Amino acid sequence: MPKITLVALTITILALVQFFFFLQLVGMARQRYNVKAPAVTGHDVFERYFRVQMNTLEQLILFLPALWITAIYAFVAYYWIALIGACYLVGRFIYQRSYVADPSKRSLGFGLSALPVLALLLIDIVGVIMLWVRSP
Amino acid sequence: MPKITLVALTITILALVQFFFFLQLVGMARQRYNVKAPAVTGHDVFERYFRVQMNTLEQLILFLPALWITAIYAFVAYYWIALIGACYLVGRFIYQRSYVADPSKRSLGFGLSALPVLALLLIDIVGVIMLWVRSP
Amino acid sequence: MPKITLVALTITILALVQFFFFLQLVGMARQRYNVKAPAVTGHDVFERYFRVQMNTLEQLILFLPALWITAIYAFVAYYWIALIGACYLVGRFIYQRSYVADPSKRSLGFGLSALPVLALLLIDIVGVIMLWVRSP
Numbered sequence: 132m133p134k135i136t137l138v139a140l141t142i143t144i145l146a147l148v149q150f151f152f153f154l155q156l157v158g159m160a161r162q163r164y165n166v167k168a169p170a171v172t173g174h175d176v177f178e179r180y181f182r183v184q185m186n187t188l189e190q191l192i193l194f195l196p197a198l199w200i201t202a203i204y205a206f207v208a209y210y211w212i213a214l215i216g217a218c219y220l221v222g223r224f225i226y227q228r229s230y231v232a233d234p235s236k237r238s239l240g241f242g243l244s245a246l247p248v249l250a251l252l253l254i255d256i257v258g259v260i261m262l263w264v265r266s267p
Numbered sequence: 268m269p270k271i272t273l274v275a276l277t278i279t280i281l282a283l284v285q286f287f288f289f290l291q292l293v294g295m296a297r298q299r300y301n302v303k304a305p306a307v308t309g310h311d312v313f314e315r316y317f318r319v320q321m322n323t324l325e326q327l328i329l330f331l332p333a334l335w336i337t338a339i340y341a342f343v344a345y346y347w348i349a350l351i352g353a354c355y356l357v358g359r360f361i362y363q364r365s366y367v368a369d370p371s372k373r374s375l376g377f378g379l380s381a382l383p384v385l386a387l388l389l390i391d392i393v394g395v396i397m398l399w400v401r402s403p
Numbered sequence: 404m405p406k407i408t409l410v411a412l413t414i415t416i417l418a419l420v421q422f423f424f425f426l427q428l429v430g431m432a433r434q435r436y437n438v439k440a441p442a443v444t445g446h447d448v449f450e451r452y453f454r455v456q457m458n459t460l461e462q463l464i465l466f467l468p469a470l471w472i473t474a475i476y477a478f479v480a481y482y483w484i485a486l487i488g489a490c491y492l493v494g495r496f497i498y499q500r501s502y503v504a505d506p507s508k509r510s511l512g513f514g515l516s517a518l519p520v521l522a523l524l525l526i527d528i529v530g531v532i533m534l535w536v537r538s539p
Binding site: 268270273276277279280283284286287290303304305306307308320324327328331 | 444447450451453454460461464465468469472502506507509520521524527528531534535538
């Protein structure tokens, strides 16, 4: 198996496990702050956990397809994918910690995890244009 | 075509059709309970339909990638994937029915559809570790 | 590379870039209308941008898997996929413009982008039934 596939698989599973973990935190916050379903508002700290979850969901729908297009067509070397993936995962954890602590301080973590998504999108745009150019 | 691919394709399409159906229910509930866009609150029963939709979206972003990693690398036999998929689909329907009837009774359906997601994640974690170990 | 793959790749990246753009609009609307995180309500126009983003997320989780199942198994010719994809992308832009201008006028754009999703799902249902029938 090519190393690039193995790296993309590993990043994907770590990103899914991280999101699964964020979902559990929302469930726990729902209990702790007594926010009764179907409400998703009513306690400021619960709302922070909930917004981290929703924002991560929005990033994942960009991150996972962009990651796999990069990996399948090997638009960059495997270590670049490892670096981009690590940056996303660490950025998301910082985002989660800082958002729950103080929503006004979420910028660093947000940027650290949004930048890899933007990088993958740019790589894929250039990569697909190259595929069109080379296509007979 | 390998049977495992055919099974994963079938589960995927059923899961997408089910989510499409949940989206229609939200649209119908919006009309019936007169919740004007862009609001997503204002009537408790509408909010239940809406939360079923959002929760299913959160599960799908985990379920679909985890399912396909399991299927593509054949980490388990095809009948296990069929069983896990059936459990997810039935669990989601029970979740939808019970949540709309009474949000406090959503646990059974939630568990039935979250367990398959957890099972797939665990299978994938073990599977990818094995791939790393075997990789030269 | 088969033309159908190249078309599906191009549509995927355009759909991701479009969603990325909608996310930026929400961030800008958050500033302009002074909606402080973690709130996602409080100003009607902000809520319109936010609902466009959420609705696009819901459509993407259907659109991308359905598109790739159609493309990988070549259930239809590449120009049909190009047409369906273009309809989705243009529909989403009309949806975004009209929803922000006046939520009651979002139907045309919604329909134009939901129809391609429905078309892909129907193609995939028929396609997978045919795969089962032909499978030994």
